[in-house]
Amino acid sequence: xxxxxxxxxxxxxxxxxxxxxxxxxxxxxxxxxxxxxxxxxxxxxxxxxxxxxxxxxxxxxxxxxxxxxxxxxxxxxxxxxxxxxxxxxxxxxxxxxxxxxxxxxxxxxxxxxxxxxxxxxxxxxxxxxxxxxxxxxxxxxxxxxxxxxxxxxxxxxxxxxxxxxxxxxxxxxxxxxxxxxxxxxxxxxxxxxxxxxx
Ligand code: C5P
Numbered sequence: 001x002x003x004x005x006x007x008x009x010x011x012x013x014x015x016x017x018x019x020x021x022x023x024x025x026x027x028x029x030x031x032x033x034x035x036x037x038x039x040x041x042x043x044x045x046x047x048x049x050x051x052x053x054x055x056x057x058x059x060x061x062x063x064x065x066x067x068x069x070x071x072x073x074x075x076x077x078x079x080x081x082x083x084x085x086x087x088x089x090x091x092x093x094x095x096x097x098x099x100x101x102x103x104x105x106x107x108x109x110x111x112x113x114x115x116x117x118x119x120x121x122x123x124x125x126x127x128x129x130x131x132x133x134x135x136x137x138x139x140x141x142x143x144x145x146x147x148x149x150x151x152x153x154x155x156x157x158x159x160x161x162x163x164x165x166x167x168x169x170x171x172x173x174x175x176x177x178x179x180x181x182x183x184x185x186x187x188x189x190x191x192x193x194x195x196x197x198x
Contacts, residue, residue, distance in 0.1 A: 002086040008156040009073035011035040013121070016184040017069055018043045024188065026067070031057045033072055051075045051101035058104050064113045067191065070105035071121045071145075073156070077101065109140035117142050117195050119187070123149045123156070132166050143167035143194060145187055165190050 011032055018030045019040035028043040031054055039045045046061060048054045051074045062068065080097035109118045120141045124131045125148065132146035147163045149156055162177040165187060171194075175186045 001083070005075060005077070005079060006034075007073045007075065009033075009035075010037045010157045011039075011072070012037055012157070012159070013161060013180050013183070014069070014071035015039050016180040017071060017187060020181065020184040020188055021067075029061050029065075031061065031072075033074075051078065051104070055102045055104045055107070058108060062108065062113060062116075065116055066113075067117045067119070067195075068105075068108050068112070069119045069187075069191075070108070072104075073123060074104055075101055103139065105141065106139040117191060117198075119191055120144045122146045125150045129164055129166065129172075132164065136166055143171075143191065163187075167194055 014030065014032070015037060018028045022028045022040065022042045029046065030039055030043050031046045031048060032039060033054060034047075034049055046057050048057050054072065054074060058068075077098040078101055080099045105118065105120050108116075112118055118141050120135065120139060120143075122128075122132045122135050122144055124146060128146050128148050132144050135141070136144040144166050145163050146166060147161055159179055160177055161180050161183045163175050163183055165171075165173045165175065167190075173186075173190055175183055178186075
């Protein structure tokens with residue numbers, strides 16, 4: 001009830017993509033973790049708190065979706081136990097036992113509705129393209145949007161982003177620093193092109 005593990009992600013990138021997809025005529029469902037940022041108008045919004053709730057909500061809503069974009073900074077780990085009441089600091093264990101959360105996008109990619117295109121994101125600090133390529137392959141994605149975190153532009157919570165889109169065997173498009181609305185357009189343009197080329 002008093003403490004939790006999370007990341008500084010605000011969901012702005014996902015909301016920008018949802019907004020752009022709706023403007024292009026898509027029927028959009030956003031499955032959002034906790035954030036103070038308002039989702040765009042005209043899209044369905046499903047609110048969840050934990051990674052496991054997000055996993056269940058995604059599987060419940062995926063239906064016959066033709067496109068799944070995973071832009072959430074999902075928590076990879078959760079505390080192994082949740083206290084019923086506030087733990088007293090004097091009695092608390094100083095080492096936190098953790099458990100692994102399900103990998104939502106890898107599950108979607110493995111059990112995708114027929115023909116569904118699956119695009120992921122990767123927030124990285126080092127060797128960002130190599131890390132992105134590794135995730136693209138390991139999670140079975142059709143493309144991945146990689147951005148650097150921890151630097152000046154800093155992905156999380158910022159209004160701008162700078163990304164590299166990776167796909168297939170060496171496909172690559174770099175998108176220079178721009179507002180997240182512009183990044184969303186470029187990402188959806190690339191996804192459109194890749195879907196048409198299939
Ligand atoms: O956290 P990671 O860098 O592995 O995230 C890469 C991609 O995997 C992102 O698209 C993210 O939304 C997704 N992801 C997920 N479930 C997790 C962890 C990450 O769907 N538990």
